[in-house]
Amino acid sequence: xxxxxxxxxxxxxxxxxxxxxxxxxxxxxxxxxxxxxxxxxxxxxxxxxxxx
Amino acid sequence: xxxxxxxxxxxxxxxxxxxxxxxxxxxxxxxxxxxxxxxxxxxxxxxxxxxxxxxxxxxxxxxxxxxxxxxxxxxxxxxxxxxxxxxxxxxxxxxxxxxxxxxxxxxxxxxxxxxxxxxxxxxxxxxxxxxxxxxxxxxxxxxxxxxxxxxxxxxxxxxxxxxxxxxxxxxxxxxxxxxxxxxxxxx
Numbered sequence: 638x639x640x641x642x643x644x645x646x647x648x649x650x651x652x653x654x655x656x657x658x659x660x661x662x663x664x665x666x667x668x669x670x671x672x673x674x675x676x677x678x679x680x681x682x683x684x685x686x687x688x689x
Numbered sequence: 690x691x692x693x694x695x696x697x698x699x700x701x702x703x704x705x706x707x708x709x710x711x712x713x714x715x716x717x718x719x720x721x722x723x724x725x726x727x728x729x730x731x732x733x734x735x736x737x738x739x740x741x742x743x744x745x746x747x748x749x750x751x752x753x754x755x756x757x758x759x760x761x762x763x764x765x766x767x768x769x770x771x772x773x774x775x776x777x778x779x780x781x782x783x784x785x786x787x788x789x790x791x792x793x794x795x796x797x798x799x800x801x802x803x804x805x806x807x808x809x810x811x812x813x814x815x816x817x818x819x820x821x822x823x824x825x826x827x828x829x830x831x832x833x834x835x836x837x838x839x840x841x842x843x844x845x846x847x848x849x850x851x852x853x854x855x856x857x858x859x860x861x862x863x864x865x866x867x868x869x870x871x872x873x874x875x876x
Contacts, residue, residue, distance in 0.1 A: 639854060639855070639856075640730060640733055640848050640852045640855075640856060640857045641845055641848040641849045641852065641854070643737045643740070644737065644740070644841060644844045644845035644848055645845055647737070647740045647741070647744055647841050648838070648841045648842055648845055650744060651744060651747060651834075651837070651838045651841060652838070654744075654747055654748055654751050654752065655751065655834065655838065657751060657752055659748065659751075659752040662744075662748060662752075663748065663757060663758070663761070666741065666744050666745065666748070666761050666765075667761060669737070669740075669741055669744070669765075670741055670761060670764050670765050670768065673734060673737050673738065673741065673765065673768050673769075673772075674768055676730075676734060676737075677734055677768065677771065677772055677775075680730055680731065680734070681775055685775075685778050685779065686782075687778060687781060687782070689778075
């Protein structure tokens with residue numbers, strides 16, 4: 638789990654957006670959301686001991 | 690002054706929302722660097738959630754408003770909200786002192802949940818406004834976008850110094866990536 642990865646993709650995407658590469662930026666934004674979801678899935682593996 | 694020199698309500702809203710994101714990420718850095726509290730993996734994921742919302746706002750400011758920008762911002766905000774809610778639930782049992790210091794009597798992950806709620810409500814309001822002339826090249830908008838990009842770069846460097854290129858410790862107490870660099874290159 639490379640914790641720095643979503644920051645790296647977000648930084649690359651923001652640089653693209655600064656130069657008005659909208660679709661490329663949007664694609665990298667979607668990748669960043671996907672990485673965050675996967676990282677959260679990796680991290681939240683145990684059940685919480687509370688009744689919800 | 691002509692009416693065109695004033696930003697539209699949606700443009701102002703996007704810039705103020707980005708200012709809020711920049712403020713939150715900056716305070717997280719103050720807490721990390723000045724008060725010496727290293728962010729846990731869940732804390733870093735919550736930062737990423739705010740970065741995603743900010744990214745969507747930057748897209749609006751630089752390229753004009755599109756519903757897809759708001760959509761991705763809302764999705765990132767919802768994932769970040771899930772992360773913060775999980776951390777709230779991890780420490781919800783009576784007697785649990787929580788993780789880290791408090792700010793105005795609430796822990797940072799609880800503040801993150803409040804922040805996500807506010808930003809998602811803000812995005813909902815922005816979606817209702819007529820989204821004309823959101824694209825902006827004013828000095829204020831440019832300064833905000835540059836500050837945000839620098840904060841994301843700062844988070845990238847700080848995460849590399851804290852965790853190296855692997856996973857972070859659940860309760861980090863030292864900059865493991867920095868220590869590895871020092872031992873590897875001998876400085």
